[in-house]
Amino acid sequence: xxxxxxxxxxxxxxxxxxxxxxxxxxxxxxxxxxxxxxxxxxxxxxxxxxxxxxxxxxxxxxxxxxxxxxxxxxxxxxxxxxxxxxxxxxxxxxxxxxxxxxxxxxxxxxxxxxxxxxxxxxxxxxxxxxxxxxxxxxxxxxxxxxxxxxxxxxxxxxxxxxxxxxxxxxxxxxxxxxxxxxxxxxxxxxxxxxxxxxxxxxxxxxxxxxxxxxxxxxxxxxxxxx
Amino acid sequence: xxxxxxxxxxxxxxxxxxxxxxxxxxxxxxxxxxxxxxxxxxxxxxxxxxxxxxxxxxxxxxxxxxxxxxxxxxxxxxxxxxxxxxxxxxxxxxxxxxxxxxxxxxxxxxxxxxxxxxxxxxxxxxxxxxxxxxxxxxxxxxxxxxxxxxxxxxxxxxxxxxxxxxxxxxxxxxxxxxxxxxxxxxxxxxxxxxxxxxxxxxxxxxxxxxxxxxxxxxxxxxxxxxxxxxxxxxxxxxxxxxxxxxxxxxxxxxxxxxxxxxxxxxxxxxxxxxxxxxxxxxxxxxxxxxxxxxxxxxxxxxxxxxxxxxxxxxxxxxxxxxxxxxxxxxxxxxxxxxxxxxxxxxxxxxxxxxxxxxxxxxxxxxxxxxxxxxxxxxxxxxxxxxxxxxxxxxxxxxxxxxxxxxxxxxxxxxx
Numbered sequence: 001x002x003x004x005x006x007x008x009x010x011x012x013x014x015x016x017x018x019x020x021x022x023x024x025x026x027x028x029x030x031x032x033x034x035x036x037x038x039x040x041x042x043x044x045x046x047x048x049x050x051x052x053x054x055x056x057x058x059x060x061x062x063x064x065x066x067x068x069x070x071x072x073x074x075x076x077x078x079x080x081x082x083x084x085x086x087x088x089x090x091x092x093x094x095x096x097x098x099x100x101x102x103x104x105x106x107x108x109x110x111x112x113x114x115x116x117x118x119x120x121x122x123x124x125x126x127x128x129x130x131x132x133x134x135x136x137x138x139x140x141x142x143x144x145x146x147x148x149x150x151x152x153x154x155x156x157x158x159x160x161x162x163x164x165x166x167x168x169x170x171x172x173x174x175x176x177x178x179x180x181x182x183x184x185x186x187x188x189x190x191x192x193x194x195x196x197x198x199x200x201x202x203x204x205x206x207x208x209x210x211x212x213x214x215x216x217x218x219x220x221x222x223x224x225x226x
Numbered sequence: 227x228x229x230x231x232x233x234x235x236x237x238x239x240x241x242x243x244x245x246x247x248x249x250x251x252x253x254x255x256x257x258x259x260x261x262x263x264x265x266x267x268x269x270x271x272x273x274x275x276x277x278x279x280x281x282x283x284x285x286x287x288x289x290x291x292x293x294x295x296x297x298x299x300x301x302x303x304x305x306x307x308x309x310x311x312x313x314x315x316x317x318x319x320x321x322x323x324x325x326x327x328x329x330x331x332x333x334x335x336x337x338x339x340x341x342x343x344x345x346x347x348x349x350x351x352x353x354x355x356x357x358x359x360x361x362x363x364x365x366x367x368x369x370x371x372x373x374x375x376x377x378x379x380x381x382x383x384x385x386x387x388x389x390x391x392x393x394x395x396x397x398x399x400x401x402x403x404x405x406x407x408x409x410x411x412x413x414x415x416x417x418x419x420x421x422x423x424x425x426x427x428x429x430x431x432x433x434x435x436x437x438x439x440x441x442x443x444x445x446x447x448x449x450x451x452x453x454x455x456x457x458x459x460x461x462x463x464x465x466x467x468x469x470x471x472x473x474x475x476x477x478x479x480x481x482x483x484x485x486x487x488x489x490x491x492x493x494x495x496x497x498x499x500x501x502x503x504x505x506x507x508x509x510x511x512x513x514x515x516x517x518x519x520x521x522x523x524x525x526x527x528x529x530x531x532x533x534x535x536x537x538x539x540x541x542x543x544x545x546x547x548x549x550x551x552x553x554x555x556x557x558x559x560x561x562x563x564x565x566x567x568x569x570x571x572x573x574x575x576x577x578x579x580x581x582x583x584x585x586x587x588x589x590x591x592x593x594x595x596x597x598x599x600x601x602x603x604x605x606x607x608x609x610x611x612x613x614x615x616x617x618x619x620x621x622x623x624x625x626x627x628x629x630x631x632x633x634x635x636x637x638x639x640x641x
Contacts, residue, residue: 083556
């Protein structure tokens with residue numbers, strides 16, 4: 001078991017009242033799972049993703065990732081968890097515009113304290129995996145949207161994290177590039193047994209996953225195997 | 227660390243104009259300080275050369291009270307001090323580091339000395355037979371003092387070449403009679419100092435007196451001193467040291483020896499004029515005025531620092547998404563803080579370097595136009611660069627902390 005959540009609640013103050021965005025969420029993810037979490041906007045799916053990604057902490061409940069109790073971690077430890085255990089893929093790529101594809105991919109390894117030569121070698125391998133070996137010296141503005149997202153995926157997998165976390169990974173792409181990206185996820189899941197959690201509002205995208213769960217008004221429904 | 231610096235340099239380079247404008251405050255401040263410091267140092271070295279660069283290696287040992295020269299012009303000879311004898315003088319010459327010793331009397335500011343109706347203003351010396359050799363004088367024309375001038379208490383005088391010009395305006399002074407305290411003295415010769423026309427500068431007073439214009443000196447035999455001045459006056463001692471380095475040592479030796487045998491007073495003691503100390507006294511005088519300017523220039527550094535802080539805050543806002551991403555993929559807060567601190571420090575250090583360059587250029591330009599002396603101080607340049615780096619760190623701290631405390635969720639959503 002890689003990820004285990006029990007009775008996760010998240011409250012946000014809204015003016016004078018407090019809004020409960022997540023209501024007693026329970027979630028278990030095993031190694032090698034490919035899970036899609038679906039929900040309309042305002043359902044709390046982004047908040048859930050932020051908590052899974054250790055960018056936010058729950059108000060109550062327990063969360064363990066790779067056997068580690070996340071709710072007991074300090075900010076410094078959370079940064080290490082994000083760096084080592086989680087690979088993020090964002091809707092809008094979030095590549096650094098002044099760095100080349102290779103440098104962008106190597107960035108998480110820098111924060112992990114790895115030597116430069118090794119960093120660049122691993123980054124090169126990751127870019128090969130996503131099929132961009134010939135684009136390593138291009139900057140983001142010299143790449144198409146689909147290529148940018150593949151660089152971002154390379155950045156997410158370069159540190160061999162336990163969990164790949166994708167937030168609307170095709171949201172900013174045309175359907176052809178989107179399909180390529182989904183194919184890449186599929187390949188990562190099948191070839192290297194990556195554990196993937198994907199957040200989306202698009203049922204067509206969610207269908208690529210092994211299983212789907214739906215979140216609505218802060219309540220996560222039971223799993224549906226595909 | 228090095229990677230951070232090179233990244234920061236890339237950042238500076240990619241915003242050339244903005245970086246330059248931000249650095250301008252630092253550049254101006256550092257340039258001003260370097261210019262001022264170079265000019266102060268140049269002046270100081272000039273003073274030092276003027277004071278001890280005479281090459282005579284002569285130290286004056288004289289009576290002092292409370293650290294000041296005991297001036298016979300204003301006061302009676304002090305109690306408890308016995309005048310020195312010729313026998314004692316030759317003993318002093320045997321002391322360590324000492325080459326030759328002369329005993330002499332002096333009135334810094336003469337009064338009642340006339341040639342015809344012209345009043346002489348300058349110093350009057352009552353000298354022994356060693357004086358001109360110790361202080362390296364030669365006779366230009368006429369004759370010097372001979373033994374019989376001393377033994378027979380002759381009322382004869384020597385004048386230096388400046389006095390020959392100013393008091394005797396073109397006349398040949400040899401054979402003329404001058405009146406000193408009502409007594410007639412016959413001028414027998416004109417002397418001048420070897421190695422340039424510069425006067426013997428043995429004290430701060432000498433320096434002020436002689437700075438710019440030449441000395442005016444009249445010499446009479448020491449044996450005749452009592453005719454016009456006092457009879458029981460303790461002498462001053464001119465000590466020629468064996469080398470420049472031995473000056474302080476030789477002077478102290480002589481002063482100590484005299485104090486043991488000829489001085490019983492507690493208040494008044496013989497003391498060697500430390501030329502190096504005098505030089506530094508003078509340097510302090512000139513430096514203190516200029517060092518106030520440094521504080522004014524330092525204000526511009528503070529202004530520059532605020533400019534840096536401002537631009538760093540702008541930069542943090544501009545790069546909110548970048549910071550958010552870095553935090554999201556696992557950068558520690560300390561790393562984000564260092565990144566911005568390094569950027570600020572690199573920016574201001576660069577400004578400091580440019581400022582040092584401008585300052586050196588400005589100092590030489592100033593010296594070319596206004597003739598002020600210049601000496602570049604390596605340590606001042608180093609301190610200036612380090613100080614500008616510190617400014618960057620101090621004023622970059624608030625923006626850096628702000629960046630490191632950003633909430634990654636909001637930062638990633640920032641437009």
